[in-house]
Amino acid sequence: MNKIYxxxxxxxxxxxxxxxxxxxxxxxxxxxxSSAYESSQKVRDIVEKSRKIVADFIGASSSExxxxxxxxxxxxxxxxxxxxxxxxxxxxIITSSVEHPAVLSTCEFLKKFGFEITYIPVDKFGxxxxxxxxxxxxxxxxxxxxxxxxxxxxxxxxxxEISNIAFKNNILYHTDAVQIIGKIPYTVDNLKVxxxxxxxxxxxxxxxxxVLYVKKGTFLYPLIHGGHQEKRxxxxxxxxxxxxxxxxxxEVANTGMKDEKNKILFLxxxxxxxxxxxxxxxxxxxxxxKSLFNTLNVGFKxxxxxSILTMLDFEGIQVSTGSACNSDSLQASHVLLAxxxxxxxxxxxxxxxxxxxxxxxxxxxxxxxxxxxxxKLRKISPLKRD
Ligand SMILES: *Cc1c(COP(=O)(O)O)cnc(C)c1O
Numbered sequence: 354m355n356k357i358y359x360x361x362x363x364x365x366x367x368x369x370x371x372x373x374x375x376x377x378x379x380x381x382x383x384x385x386x387s388s389a390y391e392s393s394q395k396v397r398d399i400v401e402k403s404r405k406i407v408a409d410f411i412g413a414s415s416s417e418x419x420x421x422x423x424x425x426x427x428x429x430x431x432x433x434x435x436x437x438x439x440x441x442x443x444x445x446i447i448t449s450s451v452e453h454p455a456v457l458s459t460c461e462f463l464k465k466f467g468f469e470i471t472y473i474p475v476d477k478f479g480x481x482x483x484x485x486x487x488x489x490x491x492x493x494x495x496x497x498x499x500x501x502x503x504x505x506x507x508x509x510x511x512x513x514e515i516s517n518i519a520f521k522n523n524i525l526y527h528t529d530a531v532q533i534i535g536k537i538p539y540t541v542d543n544l545k546v547x548x549x550x551x552x553x554x555x556x557x558x559x560x561x562x563x564v565l566y567v568k569k570g571t572f573l574y575p576l577i578h579g580g581h582q583e584k585r586x587x588x589x590x591x592x593x594x595x596x597x598x599x600x601x602x603x604e605v606a607n608t609g610m611k612d613e614k615n616k617i618l619f620l621x622x623x624x625x626x627x628x629x630x631x632x633x634x635x636x637x638x639x640x641x642x643k644s645l646f647n648t649l650n651v652g653f654k655x656x657x658x659x660s661i662l663t664m665l666d667f668e669g670i671q672v673s674t675g676s677a678c679n680s681d682s683l684q685a686s687h688v689l690l691a692x693x694x695x696x697x698x699x700x701x702x703x704x705x706x707x708x709x710x711x712x713x714x715x716x717x718x719x720x721x722x723x724x725x726x727x728x729k730l731r732k733i734s735p736l737k738r739d
Contacts, residue, residue, distance in 0.1 A: 354669040357715045361555075361708030362504045362532060362648060363673055368557035374601035375559070378594035386591050387582065400591055403600035407564060410603040411549070412540030419565040419587050420596050424531040424552030425455040426576070427565035428498075430587070431527040431548040432459045434573030435496045436468055439525070443493025444468045447524075449481045450691035451508070452500050456529055457687075460498075473499070478640035479508035479692050486515065490522050501530040501539070505688045505704055506639030507648030509533070512544055520545040525571065531555055532645060535606040536614070547571045553595065557709070558602035562595030613709045618646040620707050620716045625649055627720035632727050638689060638702055649705040652689075656730040657700050664726045665703075670719055673704045697736060 358366070378396070386397035401415065408415045421427045436446065448460055450472045460470045471489045473481050481499060497519045502509045512528060519526035527548035533539050535556025541549055549566040553559065567573065567586070579588025628635060634654040653661065658674035665672055674686070689699035707716075 357670045357711075357719060359705045359707060359711065359715075359719065360671050360673045361711075362507075362645075362704065362706035364554045364560065365557045365708050366710055367559055368602060368605050370605055371558050371598050371601045375594040375598040378597055382593075386593060387580070396593055400593060400596050403596045406600040407603055410607060411534065411566060412542040413566050414569070416584070417541075417566055417569055419567060419583050420591060420599075421563040421565050421587060422561055422592070423554070423563035424453075424529070424550055425563075427550035427552070427563045428453070428455040428527075428529055429459050430565050430576040431550055431567075431573070432456065432496065432498055433463065433576060435525055435527070435548070435571075436463050436466075438572050438574045439495040440466075440468075443491070443495045445471070445491050445494040447471045447473060447486065447489050447494060447497045447499075449473045449475065449499050449510075451475050451479050451481070451503050451506075451688045452498070453504060453529055453531070456498055456500065475691050477692050478643070479503055479506050479638075479688065480640060480643065481510055481515065483511065483514055483518065487518055490518075490524065494522070494524050496525045496527060498527040498529070501528045501533040502536075502645050503639070503688060504532050504648075505686055506650045506692075507532075507645035507706075508640045509643045509645065512546075516545040519547075535602065536610070536645060536647065538610065541566055541568065548573075553599040553602055556602055556606055558598045559595060562592055562599045564599065609709065614646050617707045617709065617711070620711060620713065621647060621649050621705075623713070624705060624707075624716050624720055628723065631720075631724040636698070638692070638694065647707045649707075650702055651705070652694070652698055652702040653727055653730075654698065654701060655734045655736040656727065658702050659700075660730050661701075661703050661726060664730065665719075665722070668722050668726075670722065673706070674702060 382396055384393040384396045386400050404415045404418050408418045444467055446468055473486045475481055499510055499515050501512055516526050525547045528546055530549050531552045534551035547568045551564050553562040575586050577588050582588055636652040638650040638652055662674055685696050685699040
């Protein structure tokens with residue numbers, strides 16, 4: 354059975370051009386970029402060319418780009434790197450209640466070292482409350498880390514306003530931009546952002562390569578110590594194939610983003626309208642328009658998301674109950690709970706995240722099958738109303 358993959362916020366298939374671009378570096382061009390002979394220098398040149406492409410894509414300069422192993426590492430580096438480098442100034446960090454676990458767990462870890470964390474609440478659409486953010490700022494606040502766009506519900510934060518608040522108060526601002534980079538044009542020069550994290554595998558690149566943007570003049574400690582790679586900011590022999598791949602993924606995104614957006618948004622609205630037409634007692638989670646164009650998070654009353662996911666999987670349709678990182682813990686999504694959705698309803702939510710390889714035919718099939726599945730599950734549900 355051909356699978357229908359609608360979990361593109363968890364990871365994406367690899368673009369063919371990206372795959373082709375990295376192949377030589379897994380084969381004949383295996384050289385260590387730090388070695389001295391000509392073959393190695395050629396590889397080093399390619400790494401630097403790739404860095405320039407990635408930097409240009411987000412409006413940064415090459416020296417501001419650190420290659421990492423992915424979103425999680427970039428986020429850890431940003432938050433821990435700032436925390437340990439600035440702890441003399443203060444030990445207070447502000448984040449939000451709708452962050453990815455990479456941010457939440459890093460902040461929790463820092464508590465062991467005496468850091469205090471404030472979690473800014475969100476409104477019913479998942480948007481951070483800016484007035485509370487302003488009031489939360491203290492003399493000893495050293496960092497604000499707030500996600501750009503949420504992976505579960507797609508809500509896009511008012512990044513510009515947040516960066517203005519941080520800048521005005523002379524506080525470093527980091528954003529987890531993993532879900533936005535590669536989907537929506539996004540440059541660091543019109544945001545007063547000091548640190549920005551993103552990851553290749555969320556936009557058609559393989560897993561294991563990420564980027565941390567560090568604005569010139571931003572002081573932070575390295576996370577990984579060792580050799581002199583990445584200007585001593587991230588030790589370890591470079592993931593050359595990954596670096597080449599993410600540069601190609603950036604080029605592919607640059608040329609395709611606009612068409613993809615229109616196509617994917619059309620598919621999302623098609624699915625959304627079909628759900629509205631054919632299934633009663635539903636709710637769409639997230640902001641109706643300040644949202645990623647590919648993400649549709651739907652709450653189905655009286656049933657559990659896990660059961661829907663399993664039934665869809667039997668039909669070859671792959672979705673998520675929200676965050677892949679939570680899917681084995683069977684806990685209600687912290688993001689939905691933060692938005693004020695009650696526990697039972699939060700359990701009945703499914704995230705469809707559409708990608709550039711999805712077709713109208715696939716979405717039609719999903720729209721066809723879904724009402725039956727929901728009806729069947731509601732029939733046997735103990736939560737069902739009388
Ligand atoms: C996937 C994701 C991450 C983690 O990135 P990895 O490259 O998988 O480590 C962090 N934040 C958000 C919003 C994500 O969607």
